[in-house]
Amino acid sequence: MSTVSLAERIYAAVRTIPRGKVATYSQIAALAGNCNLRRYVGNVLHKNPDNSMTPCHRVVNAKGCCSGSFAFGGPRAQQEKLETEGVAFTAGHVDMTRFCITEDDFQCMEMEMEEHDG
DNA sequence: CGAGTGACAGGAC
DNA sequence: TGTCCTGCCACTC
Numbered sequence: 250m251s252t253v254s255l256a257e258r259i260y261a262a263v264r265t266i267p268r269g270k271v272a273t274y275s276q277i278a279a280l281a282g283n284c285n286l287r288r289y290v291g292n293v294l295h296k297n298p299d300n301s302m303t304p305c306h307r308v309v310n311a312k313g314c315c316s317g318s319f320a321f322g323g324p325r326a327q328q329e330k331l332e333t334e335g336v337a338f339t340a341g342h343v344d345m346t347r348f349c350i351t352e353d354d355f356q357c358m359e360m361e362m363e364e365h366d367g
Numbered sequence: 368c369g370a371g372t373g374a375c376a377g378g379a380c
Numbered sequence: 381t382g383t384c385c386t387g388c389c390a391c392t393c
Contacts, residue, residue, distance in 0.1 A: 254383070254384090255384065255385095256383075256384090267373095273372085273374095274372075274373065274374090275371085275372075281375085283385090285385080285386080286385075287373070287377075287386085288373065288376095288385080288386075288387090289376075289384070289385065289386090290373090290374085290376045291373060292375070292376090293375075294372095294374055295374045295375085296374095296379095298374085300377075308374085309375085310372070310373065310374085311371075311372055311392095312372090312392085315374075316373080316374045336383075
């Protein structure tokens with residue numbers, strides 16, 4: 250069961266995003282245990298933008314862009330980080346058809362979550 | 368029109 | 381107090 254707080258599970262979910270992929274808020278929320286937490290995901294990421302510990306640059310909205318209004322050091326930094334990992338940008342946003350996590354990735358992430366959670 | 372989304376804001380416990 | 385959840389609502393497809 251959950252031995253950690255919900256916020257920590259959200260971070261853990263973000264950390265399980267495979268390199269070279271991105272995930273949406275809904276997917277992170279689902280991974281954390283409740284798909285209705287999608288609002289809380291953004292909330293919690295904003296409250297703790299410690300991107301050194303949590304690769305929040307791999308978290309984008311459903312369209313594949315960062316919010317635009319706010320990001321750790323600007324949307325530009327997010328793009329550069331992602332490009333370094335192999336995530337290509339198209340017309341200013343991530344090509345979700347290629348870089349959004351798949352169901353396969355999702356299940357791997359769930360297993361990793363269990364390992365961390367116990 | 369309905370369904371999905373959200374880097375918010377605020378209420379509930 | 382902090383953590384969790386949920387509403388609103390404009391926007392997109």
